[in-house]
Amino acid sequence: MGKIWNIDTEKCSTIQPSGPGVTPDGSRTLLRGQTLIGQDGRLPPVQGAVLVSKGCCVCQKAQRTRRQCSxxxxxxxxxxxxxxxxxxxxCCSVCTIIDGQYEQVLCCGCSS
Structure with a gap:
C-alpha cells in the first residue's frame, strides 16, 4: 500500500494536461455548455448578461407590492x-388551475 501513495514530484510537475478543451500552453477553455466555478464556489459574472427584472413573475410589470407565491x-x-x-x-396565476365543474381556483398541490 505504501507504494501506491509514493509520488515522484519531478514527474508530476512535467505532466501536461491534454484532451478536449485544453490549449497547448496548459490553460483550459470552456467547452459548449460548460461553466467555470471560481475558488469561492460562485459563478463569475457573465459579460453582457441580462439582469432579471424585479417585477411580477407573471405580468413582468414593476410593482411595489408583491407577494410570494406559495x-x-x-x-x-x-x-x-x-x-x-x-x-x-x-399562488400566482401560473401555479393555479380553475376547476371547470365547480369554478374553483386550485393550487398545483391541491389539484392533484
Missing part, C-alpha cells in the same frame, strides 16, 4: 395572485 416562491403582483379555494394559500 408554490414557486416567485414574487407576483396582487392582480396576478389568486387564493386557493382548498388550502387558502396565495
Amino acid at each position: 408554490q414557486c416562491d416567485r414574487p407576483a403582483c396582487p392582480s396576478c395572485i389568486q387564493q386557493c379555494s382548498n388550502c387558502s394559500s396565495p
Whole structure:
C-alpha cells in the first residue's frame, strides 16, 4: 500500500494536461455548455448578461407590492395572485388551475 501513495514530484510537475478543451500552453477553455466555478464556489459574472427584472413573475410589470407565491416562491403582483379555494394559500396565476365543474381556483398541490 505504501507504494501506491509514493509520488515522484519531478514527474508530476512535467505532466501536461491534454484532451478536449485544453490549449497547448496548459490553460483550459470552456467547452459548449460548460461553466467555470471560481475558488469561492460562485459563478463569475457573465459579460453582457441580462439582469432579471424585479417585477411580477407573471405580468413582468414593476410593482411595489408583491407577494410570494406559495408554490414557486416567485414574487407576483396582487392582480396576478389568486387564493386557493382548498388550502387558502396565495399562488400566482401560473401555479393555479380553475376547476371547470365547480369554478374553483386550485393550487398545483391541491389539484392533484
